[in-house]
Amino acid sequence: MNSLYKAKQLILVLAALVSRNFLKIFYVFSIEEKKILFCSHQGNGYICNPKYIYMYFKSKSENKFKYVWVFNKPREFLRMEDSETIVLKINSLKFFYHFLTAKFIIINSSNFPYIPKRRKQIIINTWHGGGAYKKIGQENNIDMYKKITICDFSYMVSSCRKFTNVMSKAFTKNDENKFLNIGMPRNDIFFRNYQDIIQRTLDKLQLSESKKYILCAPTWRLEQEDYDLNFQQLLEICKRKFGGEWVVLFRSHKYHKINTLKKLINEEYVIDVSEYDDMQELICISNILITDYSSCMWDMLLTRKPCFIYAQDIERYTRCNGFYVPPSAWPFLIAKNNEELEHNIMHFKDDIYREKIKMHCKDLGCFENGNATKAIYDFLKEKLINKGTN
Template identity: 35%
Template structure:
């Protein structure tokens, strides 16, 4: 790329960021004198990308407790999302959203907050970070700092200084947070709220998904959930017909494929055969895990949620060399109990050779190494902590 063009793009980027600081900074100062509403909670999921993940399950538990809370959920305006009664929505990055932040007792988020958007946090406001990754396979945050934009690194460090409580579902994750998130605060080691229903309501959620897609109860599902790649403008997959044929032959059942794109690229248009269902807009990935019999992914941390259900995971990583140069990995694939393939033929061979007894034995060893805190009560405990902070328990 032309060096002058790079310099030009960088210049305009920083001008845009500076303008954002000035714009949002003005309204932060304007709203700073306003009194905090002790019953107000502002929630965000994937920068306004709908109702889901850990924040969803915390809020649903709070709604059950009927404490007359003012729950504000930030939305991007893209897509149509259904929210339960008791939640009001506000557009993210709007002037109104700054007012809600500056007058809330509790912030809940599963992603970083942009620096210019949250310049100030009042000392009486409590920020709970649930994160969206859990145990992940891709390097992130400080570990991947050389591959991240300077603006993100700067913003992330500011965000960590604001966090009061970080949620963790395993000893491995707690240690990772301490090392790579520039965070020295409290870690709540009670599991991740989104995993509660995997443990408590797996069968019920499977029936819910089958009803939603009007599926025959005898059909088997492989959930294919590839992760996000920088610069994604199109979706490319393996040969679905070969995958379906191999599964049908190995397990002597009729299989369909659920495709789940990363939230960052779910708007991409994809042309799929009739036996592949695009579930990218289904509101809850955890429910899809309950419905699926097998998970197939590349570098997504969703594999570590699936193992709570003791279900098979197949890794299909046809661009691993390129991805390794970009981010690299926290785990060596050889140390994981998941079969690994770099092309269609290797994937089919792994399916043919799959042995459930060996898989479960290796899976048990991995769980012992990670030390999970998941016991199905994370949502209840976080909700109770919030009410305690609000003095409403």
């Protein structure tokens, strides 16, 4: 790490400390016991676990809460406003007021290191990925600014025992009492009949019900490179193996723009769905997932639908980033090139795959059971009842 980078990190940390002291002026306002502030990916959308928790809370008629959603572009979400919900711009004065007077704050990634959390506030970090695959946090040499960004939470939602174990080491000095072992709220969708979601998603994307869909979703990596998966060959392989007419849905990571993607997109058989905001809905309509190290593999295995790993840089990624659970222990067939991917698809056996998933979930200690959103709801209600002990 060079001296210039260290200097920038130090400046960010010092700025956060100054901001924390200044914003304590909002402490003159009382905390509202039934106010919940939601934020997904630092205000980048109405997505992921906070979205599904909010939807569940809104469906309950008793114990009405006051909801605050914060966005980078709030005008795009004004439709959400009603008698219970307000929409604000992140880092505005109103945002600071509501952040520091909300009893509960629900996020899915980094917190706000420049805002001084109050003692009686409860921040629930729902995170944005299940399982325990690529390394993150202190075990991945994360910089000091991001450490204070991520670690300031009251509780973190966990998808499995392995996640609780590794994340407690990375962020809480082995304090596993800060983890809610309930599964990912966004994954409750896979434990019920989601045919209505499939139809709605197909309609929104104007996709045919008669086609089958391959969702390609590579993760973010520090060193961007061209994506050399041969889509046309992939479609032909899937047709030979599984029958039917296939289409690729390509979803790039929000921080990773594939250089050659524009050349690969074809309205007939490769469709760019990178701007579609709900990954769970894309998984619902997809028959196959192809990823590399993204935690969406965890979400997909809950559906029992086929997932294949296409990881052309697996040796370098292992060396530079590392894994909590080695790829050799995953239930998915791994390919480093198009020829290996063809072999893996053609030799795929559903019964063996399902047995591997079963063992993998057992090995990682899966907490997913379709009741995570209810568990969050009950947890917050309990905190309100027992507020004198917080």
